[in-house]
Amino acid sequence: MRRPCSPPRSSISAPTRSPRPRPTWHRPASRCGSIRLSRRPSIGADRPAHRKACSLQFTLADLETIVAARIASGDTQASYTATLAARGAKHVAKKLGEEASETVIAAVAEDDASLVAESADLLYHLVVLLQVRQIPLADVMAELGRRTSQSGIAEKAARPGTPKAGTSSE
Numbered sequence: 604m605r606r607p608c609s610p611p612r613s614s615i616s617a618p619t620r621s622p623r624p625r626p627t628w629h630r631p632a633s634r635c636g637s638i639r640l641s642r643r644p645s646i647g648a649d650r651p652a653h654r655k656a657c658s659l660q661f662t663l664a665d666l667e668t669i670v671a672a673r674i675a676s677g678d679t680q681a682s683y684t685a686t687l688a689a690r691g692a693k694h695v696a697k698k699l700g701e702e703a704s705e706t707v708i709a710a711v712a713e714d715d716a717s718l719v720a721e722s723a724d725l726l727y728h729l730v731v732l733l734q735v736r737q738i739p740l741a742d743v744m745a746e747l748g749r750r751t752s753q754s755g756i757a758e759k760a761a762r763p764g765t766p767k768a769g770t771s772s773e
């Protein structure tokens with residue numbers, strides 16, 4: 604599990620009893636250490652995204668940019684993303700499934716910080732999987748955007764073979 608930025612010393616609270624404490628605080632931009640950056644140009648290209656991350660305006664599109672650069676670098680010595688991608692879509696999908704399970708466990712049995720951390724792991728692995736399959740995140744966002752024209756309940760009711768409201772046996 605990835606660690607978030609450490610807080611300034613003055614804001615560190617007493618240790619919790621949670622087996623996997625995951626603080627949600629964030630360092631000021633100049634001290635942020637949540638994202639590892641290389642000095643090499645290919646990987647250092649995501650420096651603007653790092654600055655953005657540390658100002659709490661980070662987006663999934665920013666993460667996609669970093670992930671794409673790491674995969675393109677092919678640097679399996681320095682990059683977990685490159686290592687993950689090199690093992691192929693099946694392996695990334697398996698990791699995504701594990702992260703999904705950990706997110707579910709965090710949702711039902713752990714604290715908010717754990718759920719936030721597991722959710723970040725889950726989204727990261729999803730972004731890597733989409734990149735490995737060469738599917739732009741924009742395609743997923745477009746699909747989500749398309750769905751805003753209809754409620755989930757209306758969409759489900761419109762599916763062929765779905766019983767009309769009030770006629771279900773459940």
Ligand SMILES: N=c1c2ncn([C@@H]3O[C@H](COP(=O)(O)OP(=O)(O)OP(=O)(O)O)[C@@H](O)[C@H]3O)c2ncn1[C@@H]1O[C@H](COP(=O)(O)O)[C@@H](O)[C@H]1O
Pocket residue numbers: 604605637638639666669670673681682683684685723724727
């Ligand atoms: N957001 C993430 C991120 N979230 C989780 N992880 C990594 O995902 C890995 C898997 O987590 P697990 O807890 O499952 O660890 P594990 O079971 O020991 O993993 P395995 O060795 O079995 O694969 C860990 O190494 C985490 O560090 C991430 N690795 C990278 N990123 C982002 O990707 C960028 C590039 O990272 P690198 O490719 O490593 O340079 C980073 O700057 C971040 O922005």
